[in-house]
Amino acid sequence: MVVIRPARPRELPALLEFPDDAERNAATRAYLGELLAAGCTRPEWCLVAEDGGGAPVGSAVLWTLPGQEVPYAVVLFEAPGSAEVAAALLESAAATARSLGADELEHVVDAPAQAPQFQRDPERRAELLRSAGFRVIRDGRRFRWAAGAELPPVDARLDFRSLDRLGPAPFLALLAELLGETADARLAADVVRYGARQAAERLFEETAELRHEPHWWEIGYDGDGTPAVISLPAENPSVAVIGFVGVAPAHRGKGYAAAAVVRGTRLLAANGAREVRGDCDAANAAMAKAFTRAGYRNFAERLEFSRPL
Known part of the structure; x- marks a missing residue:
């Protein structure tokens, strides 16, 4: 019999630890400590x-952005060797999120496995998620730039103008135009x-929940005076991100x-x-090329899952 319960104070932030896996245990302990x-x-x-004997055999943590009251994702999902445990954990996570006002729940699976979540056996994890009613909403590619890596010069063809200068209206208009294609x-x-x-509007508002300064967000104008590209860099709780980049169809x-x-x-x-x-859809070859040209390295693949509640 599987019992799902909130973690006890003495179990945090370690939660579920694995014998002979010190690297994973230390990384996930630090990660959960930061999230809390x-x-x-x-x-x-x-x-x-x-399990029936009271031994911990799995874990799942609900996640949201700082300051938010409603969780919308699951992290640190662990159910080694047991489809029954996985199903019970995911169902309990979904029920808890629903009770807090969520209408959908997300989870991502990265490959290869890496800190802080160490999602080993990604194929099995994906199958467990599908069995629990999750579906893939994006097959993504992950890119990383590290300090010291060379960056190309700023493109002199573009005149960048910031959010604090333009206001949100031009940003929303350009987003609506480029999202159509x-x-x-x-x-x-x-x-x-x-x-x-x-x-x-939803993309703008969701990205705005990440920490950013108005002068970071910009539209690049082409030499003919038309808006050509939008840039929304930001910081999530653990790392700086290229929150969104999009190019107008004409450019x-x-x-x-x-x-x-x-x-x-x-x-x-x-x-x-x-x-x-930065992340992009696997089908978005132009964006993947843009990251590579900017000096980024493709370090992982990411399947994004979602389940309606």
Whole structure:
């Protein structure tokens, strides 16, 4: 019999530890400690599965952005060797998130396994998620830039103007235009569900929940005076990110996505970032090329899952 319960104080932040896996244990312990300190999770959101003898055999932690009251993702999901434990944990996580006001729950699976979550056996994890009602909403690629890596110069063809100068209206208009022809499966689904304008508003608002300064967010204008590319760099609770880059359909094929990545990276580095990460859809070859041209390295693949509640 599997019992799912909140973690006990003495179990935090270690939660579930693995014998003979000191690297994983230390990294995940530090990660959960950071999440608790930042307000991305709470002790009652940290779930432990125990077997009939009371031994811990699995874990799942609900996650949200700092300051938010509603969780929308699961992290540190562990159910080694047991589909029954996995199903019970995911169902309990979904029920808890629903009771707190969530209408969907997400989880990502990265390969290869790496700190801080060490998601080993990604194929099995994906199958467990599918069995629990999750579906893939994006097949992604992850990119990383580290301080010391060379950055190309800022593209002189573009005149960058910031949010604090322009206000949000031009940003929303450009987002709505470019989302109408996006190669990103997740964003395309939002356009189908909400329409281009509302999808643009949702993207803008969700990215704005990450820490950023108004002068970081910019639109790059082409020499003909038209808006060509949008750049929304930011910082999530653990790392600086290229929150979003998008190019207007009329200006694609000019290398402007790479220019925006370079621009955003320089802004974040000037603010102290020693590492910057960015994701894109596997089908978005132009964005993957932009990261590579900007000096980023593809370090992982990421499947993004979602389950309606």
